[in-house]
Amino acid sequence: MPDAARPPRHVLILGGTTEARRLAAALTPEPAGAPGPAPAPECALRVTTSLAGRVAAPRLPAGEVRIGGFGGPEGLARWLREHAVDALIDATHPFADTISHNAALAAATAHVPLLAVRRPGWVPGPGDAWHQVTSLDEAAAALPALGTRVFLTTGRMGLSHFAHLTGLWFLVRSVDAPEPPHPPRMEVLLDRGPFTVEGERALLRAHRIDVLVTKDSGAAATAAKLTAAREAGVPVVVVRRPPVPDGVPVVEEPEAAAEWLRGLFSAADSH
Numbered sequence: 001m002p003d004a005a006r007p008p009r010h011v012l013i014l015g016g017t018t019e020a021r022r023l024a025a026a027l028t029p030e031p032a033g034a035p036g037p038a039p040a041p042e043c044a045l046r047v048t049t050s051l052a053g054r055v056a057a058p059r060l061p062a063g064e065v066r067i068g069g070f071g072g073p074e075g076l077a078r079w080l081r082e083h084a085v086d087a088l089i090d091a092t093h094p095f096a097d098t099i100s101h102n103a104a105l106a107a108a109t110a111h112v113p114l115l116a117v118r119r120p121g122w123v124p125g126p127g128d129a130w131h132q133v134t135s136l137d138e139a140a141a142a143l144p145a146l147g148t149r150v151f152l153t154t155g156r157m158g159l160s161h162f163a164h165l166t167g168l169w170f171l172v173r174s175v176d177a178p179e180p181p182h183p184p185r186m187e188v189l190l191d192r193g194p195f196t197v198e199g200e201r202a203l204l205r206a207h208r209i210d211v212l213v214t215k216d217s218g219a220a221a222t223a224a225k226l227t228a229a230r231e232a233g234v235p236v237v238v239v240r241r242p243p244v245p246d247g248v249p250v251v252e253e254p255e256a257a258a259e260w261l262r263g264l265f266s267a268a269d270s271h
Ligand code: NAP
Pocket: 014, 015, 016, 017, 050, 051, 052, 054, 067, 068, 069, 070, 071, 072, 073, 075, 076, 091, 092, 093, 095, 096, 097, 098, 099, 100, 102, 154, 155, 215
């Protein structure tokens, strides 16, 4: 039972993903009778989600929200202490490498338990023509041998890595408009998932795409392009994800993170 005398436990979720929003929703009490998962831990919670502020109009999670960088690992550690955070959940995108490392350092400095939520990566199936690389630079280097009309879905922040490819044409899909440097021959499609196989098929056809570039984000909402590429015999350059920082426990689903919090707080209560 919740202890009325104790202030609520404070959970900080590093967000910017569907998983972070799902976790915030699962931890934030709904009005009685509302649909959706029940709040996980048996104690009062204060849930804050942190967003980097990259997207102009982000989809906002339930609970409290703060926006903007912390100022490196020291800034994050300070924030954890000043806001009496009891648990830190790194539910950032699998490619948001810097903030994940900052989280590991800050959690260790501030002695706050840390858990990472990482959706599983995509796996190639029969008929897929994947070229796996470890960086955007490697992806750019692989492109000229694979095609001339590129569907680039790696986000607007990394476009500079492709800016020197003057002989190729790019269809760039991003949530917000990209800024230079970017490839000279490109069309921008402002959109965000979820995407359907039918829609992706139509895009590949309409733009005569002959190679696709994607990060292995693993998200269901953006997996349709892989199916469409397989069907059309379009090769896919897949940028592999960076590893989670050493020593940080990982779960795949927000529900497992809620379970972890429940275990953490009930163990603390029994001491
Ligand atoms: P990043 O390279 O790992 O982080 C760069 C800096 O941005 C961090 O050092 C931190 O600044 C700030 N930052 C990142 N995530 C933050 C958060 N959730 N709250 C507060 N500050 C944050 O990150 P990124 O790849 O640019 O991604 C930024 C955000 O977009 C992440 O939250 C991520 O979940 C989301 N996102 C990223 C991608 C992707 O492909 N990378 C795709 C979809 C969504 P300080 O050092 O000043 O604290």
